[in-house]
Amino acid sequence: xxxTDSDSATxxxxxxxxxxxxxxxxxxxxxxxxxxxxxxxxxxxxxSMSLKPPGTANSLPPDWIFLPTVYNYIQLIQDSGFVAAFAxxxxxxxxxxxxxxxxxxxxxxxxxxxxxxxxxxxxxxILSSRMLPPIAVVLPFFIIFRELNLFDTRVGMVLMYVxxxxxxxxxxxKAFFDGIPETLEExxxxxxxxxxxxxxxxxxxxxxxxxxxxxxxxxIFAWIELLFGLVLTSFEAVPVTLFVYxxxxxxxxxxxxxxxxxxxxxxxxxxxLIAVNKYLAAGLSFGVVIKE
Amino acid sequence: MAKITIDxxxxxxxxxxESIVAVDDVSLDIRDGxxxxxxxxxxxxxxxxxxxxxxxxxxxxxxxxxxxxxxNQLGPRARDIAMVFQNYALYPNMTVEENMSFxxxxxxxxxxxxxxxxxxxxxxxxxxxxxxxxxxxxLSGGQQQRVAxxxxxxxxxxxxxxxxxxxxxxxxxxxxxRTEINRLQNDLDVTTxxxxxxxxxxxxxxxxxxxxxxxxxxxxxxxxxxxxxxxNQFVAGFLGSPSMNFxxxxxxxxxxxxxxxxxxxxxxxxxxxxxxxxxxLGIRPEDMTLHDRANSGHEFEAVVDVVxxxxxxxxxxxxxxxxxxxxxFIVETDGQRPISEGQHxxxxxxxxxxxxxxxxxxxxxxxxxxGDDAEMALEEQIKPAE
Numbered sequence: 318x319x320x321t322d323s324d325s326a327t328x329x330x331x332x333x334x335x336x337x338x339x340x341x342x343x344x345x346x347x348x349x350x351x352x353x354x355x356x357x358x359x360x361x362x363x364x365s366m367s368l369k370p371p372g373t374a375n376s377l378p379p380d381w382i383f384l385p386t387v388y389n390y391i392q393l394i395q396d397s398g399f400v401a402a403f404a405x406x407x408x409x410x411x412x413x414x415x416x417x418x419x420x421x422x423x424x425x426x427x428x429x430x431x432x433x434x435x436x437x438x439x440x441x442x443i444l445s446s447r448m449l450p451p452i453a454v455v456l457p458f459f460i461i462f463r464e465l466n467l468f469d470t471r472v473g474m475v476l477m478y479v480x481x482x483x484x485x486x487x488x489x490x491k492a493f494f495d496g497i498p499e500t501l502e503e504x505x506x507x508x509x510x511x512x513x514x515x516x517x518x519x520x521x522x523x524x525x526x527x528x529x530x531x532x533x534x535x536x537i538f539a540w541i542e543l544l545f546g547l548v549l550t551s552f553e554a555v556p557v558t559l560f561v562y563x564x565x566x567x568x569x570x571x572x573x574x575x576x577x578x579x580x581x582x583x584x585x586x587x588x589x590l591i592a593v594n595k596y597l598a599a600g601l602s603f604g605v606v607i608k609e
Numbered sequence: 610m611a612k613i614t615i616d617x618x619x620x621x622x623x624x625x626x627e628s629i630v631a632v633d634d635v636s637l638d639i640r641d642g643x644x645x646x647x648x649x650x651x652x653x654x655x656x657x658x659x660x661x662x663x664x665x666x667x668x669x670x671x672x673x674x675x676x677x678x679x680x681n682q683l684g685p686r687a688r689d690i691a692m693v694f695q696n697y698a699l700y701p702n703m704t705v706e707e708n709m710s711f712x713x714x715x716x717x718x719x720x721x722x723x724x725x726x727x728x729x730x731x732x733x734x735x736x737x738x739x740x741x742x743x744x745x746x747x748l749s750g751g752q753q754q755r756v757a758x759x760x761x762x763x764x765x766x767x768x769x770x771x772x773x774x775x776x777x778x779x780x781x782x783x784x785x786x787r788t789e790i791n792r793l794q795n796d797l798d799v800t801t802x803x804x805x806x807x808x809x810x811x812x813x814x815x816x817x818x819x820x821x822x823x824x825x826x827x828x829x830x831x832x833x834x835x836x837x838x839x840x841n842q843f844v845a846g847f848l849g850s851p852s853m854n855f856x857x858x859x860x861x862x863x864x865x866x867x868x869x870x871x872x873x874x875x876x877x878x879x880x881x882x883x884x885x886x887x888x889x890l891g892i893r894p895e896d897m898t899l900h901d902r903a904n905s906g907h908e909f910e911a912v913v914d915v916v917x918x919x920x921x922x923x924x925x926x927x928x929x930x931x932x933x934x935x936x937x938f939i940v941e942t943d944g945q946r947p948i949s950e951g952q953h954x955x956x957x958x959x960x961x962x963x964x965x966x967x968x969x970x971x972x973x974x975x976x977x978x979x980g981d982d983a984e985m986a987l988e989e990q991i992k993p994a995e
Contacts, residue, residue, distance in 0.1 A: 501700065501701075522702035
């Protein structure tokens, strides 16, 4: 009798354990689904707004069921101003990312590998370029740009974007290079490589995840920049953010167009992300926390 | 293949008063094809000395010759050396094959076919030919170690440099690789410098040991020479596991009054000691014997502190009965001998196994005696080294 009792007790305990595990799974999924909904709903809202016919975009209560139309997108593509601004941004931001990597990555490597006098101070000095809120420096920038004939030029905007991202690239990449053992380069030198070959053929490929991470982050920061574009451009070098902003008029807001332009803006970032995705995971897990 | 000459090499890090001497005026002749082990505790300068030979560090003073060439001004790439690093330093983005061929691509004008052939044969030698397409990240520690060795071998260099290559492996694998590296070095007959802090590796691997401490050369000699004929107290204590026991004492008449016991110096010892007053007596744990009761009157009484049974032998930590401070010494006994903590035993120190060191300088003033055969064998070993 005693054995049967203990057997059934164990069985019921096991059942309890199974139920408990199921319950935990259900709760976990519910939380994750709720969170996904919270995160994705605004994006859905934006996309659905862009597909609604004019006039109904912000009607209340919202039309949950509607006939989607690409009217807004056709309007957008036919607007030469939008196409120009979009192309502007694509060219300026891409150029700035290439340039910021060309300057920032070697700088980070040197700071990581060589005994630089006052290295700490140099690093903080580089970071200090981002310590003031942008609004505090935008007017001085305006004056400098006007004096140097950079106002409303694409070159000027590229330099602007570089200045925004350079400190990030240097700091993150320095931490990344610090994590790559120096013996790798020593092995390369013993193997007959010059110091530069060691950097190019051994260190740089090992640093790829970090480089792609800072590239995508730099791209995003420059792509969504509005304030400097607003003050430092007028016609030639207008970035796409500024164009999107222009749908918010003084009297009315063109909700449908605004939503369509915003949705279109997300596309390049997503494409870039998908392209470099496989390098990204390793890069972001390097223990460097990035905050804007 | 080449001989290496190290001439009065000194390396200082930093400048002025804050400078640290990592290598202090070391001179050394390494013969062609010889397996030399640099051994010492951390901070002894052994790695720095090897890095100077590699060209990864530049000496502050002195000359390095590899073969007949003065290489002071040459970078590592011009020295025709291959190096195995402690962390293996495999290129993470390259496959095993690319790792192994990188050096040949960089430093020779061999054709792609020749390189492939060289890599394949080295890979077969190291038993890694089935790993050639893998990335280092996919390999186990032991496999990475073999790739690192393979990468060095394929270069067919003048000199192999190995910087603690086995220290990241587990004990069993380490013992295996020790034998393997010995075999490789014998087969290839390439001059090899090997850095380790592990005295077992040092004893079992090298043709000759170079014992370093605080950047200073302590002794150069065959492993057995350094073991049985240590130049000073540091070498005596560093080689051998567990370490040699040391007892400080003062000479009174013909007797050494050590802390815990008196030891009667033999005539040979007395003449070696001369007028010195303070001595250190050294004796290895395996040379002392334990008795249950006093036999000859030469023994002294001690209390068992801890017993470490190793199986066939036991290490017994003892404290002399009349010892003033908490210092223990170790005696090796038969593993089958019943012995327990707190037990009183009588310790015998045989005259013939005793080393005497000068307490101030640490210099050896009296070496232990060896059996006639062992003495002759040791002489034979030492002779070609002179």
